[in-house]
Amino acid sequence: MTSNQQQIQFNGEPLSIEQPQTVTAFLESQSVAGRFIVVINDEVVPKSSWDQHAIQAGDQIEIMSPISGG
Amino acid sequence: MKASNWTVYGQELGSRLFIGTALYPSPKVMVDAIRASRAEVITVSLRRQSANQANSGEQFWQMIEDLNCHLLPNTAGCYSVKEAVKTAHMARELFDTDWVKLEVMGDSYNLQPDPFALVEATKILIEDGFKVFPYTTDDLVLCQKLAELGCEVLMPWGAPIGTGQGLLNPYALKTLRERLPELTLLVDAGIGKPSDAVQAMELGFDGILLNTAIAEALEPETMAYAFADAINAGRLAYEAGIMPKRDNAKPSTPTLDQPIWQQHG
Numbered sequence: 001m002t003s004n005q006q007q008i009q010f011n012g013e014p015l016s017i018e019q020p021q022t023v024t025a026f027l028e029s030q031s032v033a034g035r036f037i038v039v040i041n042d043e044v045v046p047k048s049s050w051d052q053h054a055i056q057a058g059d060q061i062e063i064m065s066p067i068s069g070g
Numbered sequence: 071m072k073a074s075n076w077t078v079y080g081q082e083l084g085s086r087l088f089i090g091t092a093l094y095p096s097p098k099v100m101v102d103a104i105r106a107s108r109a110e111v112i113t114v115s116l117r118r119q120s121a122n123q124a125n126s127g128e129q130f131w132q133m134i135e136d137l138n139c140h141l142l143p144n145t146a147g148c149y150s151v152k153e154a155v156k157t158a159h160m161a162r163e164l165f166d167t168d169w170v171k172l173e174v175m176g177d178s179y180n181l182q183p184d185p186f187a188l189v190e191a192t193k194i195l196i197e198d199g200f201k202v203f204p205y206t207t208d209d210l211v212l213c214q215k216l217a218e219l220g221c222e223v224l225m226p227w228g229a230p231i232g233t234g235q236g237l238l239n240p241y242a243l244k245t246l247r248e249r250l251p252e253l254t255l256l257v258d259a260g261i262g263k264p265s266d267a268v269q270a271m272e273l274g275f276d277g278i279l280l281n282t283a284i285a286e287a288l289e290p291e292t293m294a295y296a297f298a299d300a301i302n303a304g305r306l307a308y309e310a311g312i313m314p315k316r317d318n319a320k321p322s323t324p325t326l327d328q329p330i331w332q333q334h335g
Contacts, residue, residue: 011119012120034128036127036164037163044159062119063119064116065164066131067115067130068114069144070113070146
Protein backbone atom coordinates (compact mmCIF):
# COMPACT_ATOMS: atom_id res chain seq x y z
CA MET A 1 0.00 0.00 0.00
CA THR A 2 1.39 3.42 -0.96
CA SER A 3 1.20 6.47 1.27
CA ASN A 4 -1.71 8.06 -0.63
CA GLN A 5 -3.99 5.09 -0.05
CA GLN A 6 -6.73 4.92 2.53
CA GLN A 7 -8.73 2.03 3.90
CA ILE A 8 -12.50 2.15 3.80
CA GLN A 9 -15.38 -0.31 4.01
CA PHE A 10 -17.42 -0.64 0.81
CA ASN A 11 -20.66 -2.61 0.99
CA GLY A 12 -19.28 -4.43 4.00
CA GLU A 13 -15.95 -5.34 2.45
CA PRO A 14 -12.56 -3.68 3.16
CA LEU A 15 -11.23 -1.64 0.25
CA SER A 16 -8.14 0.44 -0.34
CA ILE A 17 -8.66 3.58 -2.43
CA GLU A 18 -6.58 6.58 -3.45
CA GLN A 19 -6.99 9.76 -1.53
CA PRO A 20 -8.31 12.39 -1.78
CA GLN A 21 -11.40 11.24 -3.59
CA THR A 22 -14.93 12.58 -3.92
CA VAL A 23 -18.01 10.40 -3.83
CA THR A 24 -18.54 11.03 -7.55
CA ALA A 25 -15.01 9.86 -8.39
CA PHE A 26 -15.36 6.86 -6.13
CA LEU A 27 -18.64 5.77 -7.72
CA GLU A 28 -17.09 6.03 -11.18
CA SER A 29 -14.08 3.99 -10.10
CA GLN A 30 -16.39 1.25 -8.77
CA SER A 31 -18.69 1.35 -11.84
CA VAL A 32 -21.74 1.93 -9.67
CA ALA A 33 -24.69 2.65 -11.97
CA GLY A 34 -28.47 2.65 -12.10
CA ARG A 35 -30.90 3.64 -9.37
CA PHE A 36 -29.11 3.81 -6.02
CA ILE A 37 -28.29 6.03 -3.07
CA VAL A 38 -25.07 6.46 -1.16
CA VAL A 39 -24.94 6.00 2.60
CA ILE A 40 -21.74 6.89 4.43
CA ASN A 41 -21.45 6.04 8.11
CA ASP A 42 -25.22 5.52 8.35
CA GLU A 43 -26.03 8.91 6.82
CA VAL A 44 -27.53 9.41 3.38
CA VAL A 45 -25.27 11.57 1.22
CA PRO A 46 -27.57 13.48 -1.14
CA LYS A 47 -26.69 13.38 -4.82
CA SER A 48 -26.30 17.14 -4.80
CA SER A 49 -23.22 16.85 -2.58
CA TRP A 50 -21.44 13.92 -4.25
CA ASP A 51 -19.09 16.29 -6.10
CA GLN A 52 -17.96 18.00 -2.89
CA HIS A 53 -18.08 15.20 -0.35
CA ALA A 54 -14.57 13.81 0.21
CA ILE A 55 -14.25 10.24 1.38
CA GLN A 56 -12.32 9.85 4.63
CA ALA A 57 -10.20 6.97 5.86
CA GLY A 58 -12.33 4.52 7.78
CA ASP A 59 -15.59 5.55 6.10
CA GLN A 60 -18.23 2.89 5.74
CA ILE A 61 -19.77 3.37 2.31
CA GLU A 62 -22.93 1.53 1.38
CA ILE A 63 -24.82 1.54 -1.90
CA MET A 64 -28.54 0.97 -1.41
CA SER A 65 -30.71 -0.26 -4.29
CA PRO A 66 -34.40 -0.99 -4.87
CA ILE A 67 -35.68 -4.50 -4.28
CA SER A 68 -39.09 -6.10 -4.18
CA GLY A 69 -41.10 -5.76 -1.01
CA GLY A 70 -44.46 -6.54 0.49
CA MET B 71 -69.75 -0.82 -11.94
CA LYS B 72 -66.81 0.62 -10.15
CA ALA B 73 -66.69 1.73 -6.51
CA SER B 74 -66.00 5.37 -5.71
CA ASN B 75 -62.54 6.87 -5.90
CA TRP B 76 -60.73 7.64 -2.64
CA THR B 77 -57.81 9.70 -1.47
CA VAL B 78 -54.68 8.68 0.40
CA TYR B 79 -52.71 11.56 1.88
CA GLY B 80 -54.28 13.82 -0.73
CA GLN B 81 -53.61 11.45 -3.64
CA GLU B 82 -56.77 10.39 -5.46
CA LEU B 83 -56.86 6.70 -6.34
CA GLY B 84 -59.27 4.50 -8.25
CA SER B 85 -58.12 1.06 -7.18
CA ARG B 86 -58.49 0.09 -3.55
CA LEU B 87 -55.79 -2.55 -3.73
CA PHE B 88 -52.18 -1.96 -2.77
CA ILE B 89 -50.02 -4.81 -4.01
CA GLY B 90 -46.60 -6.06 -3.01
CA THR B 91 -43.80 -6.80 -5.45
CA ALA B 92 -42.19 -9.76 -3.65
CA LEU B 93 -42.37 -13.54 -3.87
CA TYR B 94 -43.47 -13.91 -7.50
CA PRO B 95 -42.01 -16.85 -9.40
CA SER B 96 -40.49 -14.52 -12.00
CA PRO B 97 -40.27 -10.80 -12.83
CA LYS B 98 -42.64 -11.28 -15.77
CA VAL B 99 -45.25 -12.95 -13.58
CA MET B 100 -44.94 -10.05 -11.15
CA VAL B 101 -45.53 -7.46 -13.87
CA ASP B 102 -48.46 -9.38 -15.35
CA ALA B 103 -50.06 -9.83 -11.93
CA ILE B 104 -49.67 -6.20 -10.95
CA ARG B 105 -51.19 -5.06 -14.23
CA ALA B 106 -54.08 -7.52 -13.79
CA SER B 107 -54.68 -6.26 -10.25
CA ARG B 108 -55.21 -2.71 -11.56
CA ALA B 109 -53.40 -1.53 -8.42
CA GLU B 110 -52.08 2.02 -8.47
CA VAL B 111 -49.86 1.67 -5.41
CA ILE B 112 -47.11 -0.94 -5.10
CA THR B 113 -44.88 -1.67 -2.15
CA VAL B 114 -41.13 -1.83 -2.58
CA SER B 115 -38.07 -2.11 -0.38
CA LEU B 116 -34.35 -1.46 -0.46
CA ARG B 117 -31.16 -3.27 0.42
CA ARG B 118 -27.43 -2.82 0.46
CA GLN B 119 -25.66 -4.00 -2.65
CA SER B 120 -23.30 -6.84 -1.99
CA ALA B 121 -19.89 -6.99 -3.62
CA ASN B 122 -20.94 -9.66 -6.11
CA GLN B 123 -24.34 -8.14 -6.89
CA ALA B 124 -23.40 -4.70 -8.13
CA ASN B 125 -26.25 -2.89 -9.89
CA SER B 126 -28.56 -5.83 -9.15
CA GLY B 127 -31.50 -3.56 -8.44
CA GLU B 128 -31.53 -2.00 -11.87
CA GLN B 129 -33.66 -4.60 -13.65
CA PHE B 130 -36.24 -4.45 -10.86
CA TRP B 131 -36.23 -0.66 -10.96
CA GLN B 132 -36.83 -0.57 -14.71
CA MET B 133 -39.84 -2.87 -14.35
CA ILE B 134 -41.23 -0.77 -11.52
CA GLU B 135 -40.84 2.42 -13.50
CA ASP B 136 -42.67 0.90 -16.47
CA LEU B 137 -45.64 0.03 -14.24
CA ASN B 138 -46.09 3.74 -13.53
CA CYS B 139 -47.57 3.19 -10.06
CA HIS B 140 -47.20 5.17 -6.85
CA LEU B 141 -44.44 3.66 -4.73
CA LEU B 142 -44.87 2.79 -1.08
CA PRO B 143 -41.47 1.82 0.33
CA ASN B 144 -41.45 -0.32 3.45
CA THR B 145 -39.10 -0.66 6.40
CA ALA B 146 -39.26 -4.45 6.41
CA GLY B 147 -36.79 -6.22 8.64
CA CYS B 148 -36.47 -3.39 11.16
CA TYR B 149 -36.72 -4.27 14.83
CA SER B 150 -35.83 -0.93 16.40
CA VAL B 151 -36.88 2.70 16.12
CA LYS B 152 -33.39 3.66 14.98
CA GLU B 153 -33.30 1.09 12.18
CA ALA B 154 -36.80 1.97 10.98
CA VAL B 155 -36.16 5.72 10.95
CA LYS B 156 -32.86 5.27 9.13
CA THR B 157 -34.44 2.96 6.55
CA ALA B 158 -37.30 5.39 5.99
CA HIS B 159 -34.86 8.21 5.30
CA MET B 160 -32.93 6.05 2.86
CA ALA B 161 -36.16 5.01 1.15
CA ARG B 162 -37.24 8.63 0.77
CA GLU B 163 -33.99 9.44 -0.99
CA LEU B 164 -33.98 6.29 -3.13
CA PHE B 165 -37.60 6.31 -4.24
CA ASP B 166 -38.18 10.05 -4.14
CA THR B 167 -41.36 9.81 -2.06
CA ASP B 168 -42.33 10.85 1.45
CA TRP B 169 -44.69 7.87 1.77
CA VAL B 170 -43.44 5.08 4.00
CA LYS B 171 -45.00 1.80 5.09
CA LEU B 172 -43.63 1.76 8.60
CA GLU B 173 -42.85 -1.70 9.91
CA VAL B 174 -41.18 -2.08 13.30
CA MET B 175 -41.34 -5.70 14.29
CA GLY B 176 -41.47 -6.87 17.87
CA ASP B 177 -41.46 -10.62 17.41
CA SER B 178 -39.62 -12.60 14.78
CA TYR B 179 -41.93 -15.61 15.08
CA ASN B 180 -45.19 -14.01 13.98
CA LEU B 181 -43.77 -10.70 12.71
CA GLN B 182 -46.01 -8.83 15.12
CA PRO B 183 -45.43 -5.08 15.17
CA ASP B 184 -43.87 -3.62 18.32
CA PRO B 185 -46.53 -1.10 19.37
CA PHE B 186 -44.22 0.98 21.54
CA ALA B 187 -41.49 1.29 18.92
CA LEU B 188 -44.10 1.88 16.22
CA VAL B 189 -45.50 4.89 18.07
CA GLU B 190 -42.04 6.31 18.71
CA ALA B 191 -40.89 5.85 15.12
CA THR B 192 -44.14 7.29 13.78
CA LYS B 193 -43.68 10.42 15.90
CA ILE B 194 -40.15 10.96 14.62
CA LEU B 195 -41.01 10.35 10.99
CA ILE B 196 -44.04 12.65 11.01
CA GLU B 197 -41.81 15.37 12.50
CA ASP B 198 -39.37 14.64 9.67
CA GLY B 199 -42.09 15.28 7.11
CA PHE B 200 -43.05 11.72 6.20
CA LYS B 201 -46.53 10.52 5.35
CA VAL B 202 -46.61 7.41 7.49
CA PHE B 203 -48.58 4.24 6.70
CA PRO B 204 -48.08 2.24 9.91
CA TYR B 205 -48.34 -1.52 9.76
CA THR B 206 -50.02 -2.13 13.09
CA THR B 207 -51.93 -4.64 15.13
CA ASP B 208 -55.68 -4.16 15.44
CA ASP B 209 -55.45 -2.70 18.96
CA LEU B 210 -57.86 0.23 19.24
CA VAL B 211 -55.84 2.29 21.71
CA LEU B 212 -52.66 1.88 19.69
CA CYS B 213 -54.48 2.96 16.55
CA GLN B 214 -55.98 5.95 18.34
CA LYS B 215 -52.49 6.95 19.46
CA LEU B 216 -51.14 6.69 15.91
CA ALA B 217 -54.04 8.83 14.69
CA GLU B 218 -53.34 11.43 17.38
CA LEU B 219 -49.76 11.66 16.15
CA GLY B 220 -51.03 12.66 12.71
CA CYS B 221 -51.38 9.45 10.71
CA GLU B 222 -54.17 9.80 8.16
CA VAL B 223 -53.81 6.16 7.17
CA LEU B 224 -53.56 3.05 9.35
CA MET B 225 -52.90 -0.47 8.19
CA PRO B 226 -53.94 -3.03 10.82
CA TRP B 227 -53.20 -6.67 10.21
CA GLY B 228 -55.87 -9.21 9.42
CA ALA B 229 -53.49 -11.98 10.46
CA PRO B 230 -49.70 -12.34 10.60
CA ILE B 231 -47.80 -11.65 7.37
CA GLY B 232 -47.86 -14.46 4.86
CA THR B 233 -50.20 -16.72 6.81
CA GLY B 234 -53.27 -16.33 4.61
CA GLN B 235 -55.47 -16.85 7.66
CA GLY B 236 -57.93 -14.12 6.75
CA LEU B 237 -59.45 -11.79 9.34
CA LEU B 238 -58.66 -13.44 12.68
CA ASN B 239 -60.44 -10.77 14.69
CA PRO B 240 -63.28 -9.18 12.71
CA TYR B 241 -64.65 -7.66 15.91
CA ALA B 242 -61.46 -5.65 16.45
CA LEU B 243 -61.41 -4.48 12.83
CA LYS B 244 -65.09 -3.54 12.98
CA THR B 245 -64.40 -1.59 16.16
CA LEU B 246 -61.54 0.29 14.47
CA ARG B 247 -63.85 1.26 11.60
CA GLU B 248 -66.57 2.44 13.97
CA ARG B 249 -64.27 4.35 16.32
CA LEU B 250 -62.00 5.91 13.70
CA PRO B 251 -64.47 7.01 11.02
CA GLU B 252 -62.28 9.79 9.68
CA LEU B 253 -59.22 7.64 9.11
CA THR B 254 -58.30 5.77 5.98
CA LEU B 255 -58.00 2.12 6.97
CA LEU B 256 -56.46 -0.71 5.00
CA VAL B 257 -56.16 -4.29 6.08
CA ASP B 258 -52.53 -5.19 5.57
CA ALA B 259 -51.33 -8.77 5.89
CA GLY B 260 -53.03 -12.07 6.46
CA ILE B 261 -55.42 -11.95 3.53
CA GLY B 262 -55.49 -15.39 1.94
CA LYS B 263 -58.37 -15.43 -0.50
CA PRO B 264 -60.66 -12.95 -2.21
CA SER B 265 -63.52 -13.56 0.24
CA ASP B 266 -61.23 -12.35 3.07
CA ALA B 267 -60.80 -9.09 1.18
CA VAL B 268 -64.55 -8.84 0.56
CA GLN B 269 -65.16 -9.29 4.29
CA ALA B 270 -62.80 -6.45 5.14
CA MET B 271 -64.28 -4.16 2.51
CA GLU B 272 -67.83 -4.93 3.66
CA LEU B 273 -66.76 -3.86 7.15
CA GLY B 274 -66.01 -0.47 5.66
CA PHE B 275 -62.28 -0.67 5.23
CA ASP B 276 -61.03 1.66 2.53
CA GLY B 277 -58.55 -0.72 0.95
CA ILE B 278 -56.46 -3.85 1.12
CA LEU B 279 -52.71 -4.34 1.00
CA LEU B 280 -51.60 -7.82 0.06
CA ASN B 281 -48.76 -9.67 -1.58
CA THR B 282 -48.45 -13.37 -0.78
CA ALA B 283 -52.03 -14.32 -1.66
CA ILE B 284 -51.45 -13.24 -5.24
CA ALA B 285 -47.74 -13.97 -5.61
CA GLU B 286 -48.03 -17.52 -4.29
CA ALA B 287 -51.22 -18.45 -6.12
CA LEU B 288 -50.79 -21.11 -8.78
CA GLU B 289 -51.73 -18.47 -11.33
CA PRO B 290 -50.88 -15.04 -9.88
CA GLU B 291 -52.28 -13.06 -12.80
CA THR B 292 -55.67 -14.79 -12.54
CA MET B 293 -55.69 -14.36 -8.78
CA ALA B 294 -54.94 -10.66 -9.23
CA TYR B 295 -58.08 -10.32 -11.37
CA ALA B 296 -60.04 -12.16 -8.67
CA PHE B 297 -58.82 -9.86 -5.90
CA ALA B 298 -59.44 -6.72 -7.94
CA ASP B 299 -63.03 -7.77 -8.56
CA ALA B 300 -63.54 -8.92 -4.96
CA ILE B 301 -62.29 -5.67 -3.46
CA ASN B 302 -64.46 -3.66 -5.80
CA ALA B 303 -67.48 -5.84 -4.97
CA GLY B 304 -66.88 -5.51 -1.23
CA ARG B 305 -66.65 -1.77 -1.45
CA LEU B 306 -69.75 -1.50 -3.63
CA ALA B 307 -71.64 -3.58 -1.07
CA TYR B 308 -70.51 -1.29 1.74
CA GLU B 309 -71.51 1.80 -0.21
CA ALA B 310 -74.87 0.23 -1.15
CA GLY B 311 -75.71 -0.45 2.50
CA ILE B 312 -75.89 -4.03 3.71
CA MET B 313 -79.21 -5.18 5.17
CA PRO B 314 -79.27 -5.91 8.89
CA LYS B 315 -79.36 -9.49 10.09
CA ARG B 316 -82.67 -10.73 11.55
CA ASP B 317 -83.41 -13.58 13.89
CA ASN B 318 -86.70 -14.52 12.20
CA ALA B 319 -87.60 -15.33 8.62
CA LYS B 320 -89.40 -12.75 6.56
CA PRO B 321 -90.97 -13.79 3.25
CA SER B 322 -89.52 -12.22 0.19
CA THR B 323 -92.50 -13.11 -1.98
CA PRO B 324 -95.56 -10.90 -1.34
CA THR B 325 -98.30 -12.76 0.53
CA LEU B 326 -101.13 -10.35 -0.36
CA ASP B 327 -103.94 -12.00 -2.39
CA GLN B 328 -102.61 -15.53 -1.89
CA PRO B 329 -105.28 -18.24 -2.27
CA ILE B 330 -107.02 -19.05 0.96
CA TRP B 331 -105.43 -22.52 1.20
CA GLN B 332 -101.93 -20.96 1.19
CA GLN B 333 -102.59 -18.55 4.03
CA HIS B 334 -101.10 -19.78 7.29
CA GLY B 335 -102.30 -17.71 10.18
